[in-house]
Amino acid sequence: MSSKQVYKIIFQNGAQVFEVFARHIYQSDMWGFIEIEELIFGERSQIVVDPGEERLKNEFNGVKRTYIPLQAIVRIDEVDKEGSAKVSETKPAEGNVASFPFSGAPKPGQKGGEE
Numbered sequence: 001m002s003s004k005q006v007y008k009i010i011f012q013n014g015a016q017v018f019e020v021f022a023r024h025i026y027q028s029d030m031w032g033f034i035e036i037e038e039l040i041f042g043e044r045s046q047i048v049v050d051p052g053e054e055r056l057k058n059e060f061n062g063v064k065r066t067y068i069p070l071q072a073i074v075r076i077d078e079v080d081k082e083g084s085a086k087v088s089e090t091k092p093a094e095g096n097v098a099s100f101p102f103s104g105a106p107k108p109g110q111k112g113g114e115e
Contacts, residue, residue: 004023005023005024005078006021006022006023006040006078006079006080006081006082007021007022007023007024007025007076007077007078007079008020008021008075008076008077008079008082008083009021009022009025009034009036009068009073009075009076010073010074010075010076011068011072011073011074012072012074012090013072015089015090016087016088016089016090017074017087017088017089017090018056018085018086018087019085019086019087019088020036020039020040020056020060020085021039021040021041021079021082021083021085022036022037022038022039022040023037023038023040024036024037024038025037025076028067030067032069032070032071033067033068033069033070034067034068034069034070034073034076035065035066035067036065036066036067036068037064037065039060039063039066040082041053041056041057041085053084053085053086055087056085056086056087057085
């Protein structure tokens with residue numbers, strides 16, 4: 001295995017699932033959060049550009065460290081090498097069943113805490 005560890009972190013952010021790669025991941029001092037440092041994005045000299053990866057590069061541009069809520073984490077893997085970062089859309093749940101993890105945001109037209 002290489003001397004530098006690489007982690008693949010998959011987490012849910014609203015209706016999207018993010019897959020990112022990072023060098024360091026810790027349990028944060030802020031209760032309920034995972035701390036991610038040194039996000040890795042592929043440096044390719046190809047003409048073809050992956051729009052999902054470019055979107056994530058722009059989203060995390062200038063971010064030194066990010067904190068992800070524990071309930072949003074889907075999976076964390078230690079991998080041999082980084083891959084390309086991805087963003088996937090999730091289908092909304094049908095009916096009154098919500099998928100886990102739940103963002104905790106009120107439904108449209110509903111004030112916080114009201115049912």
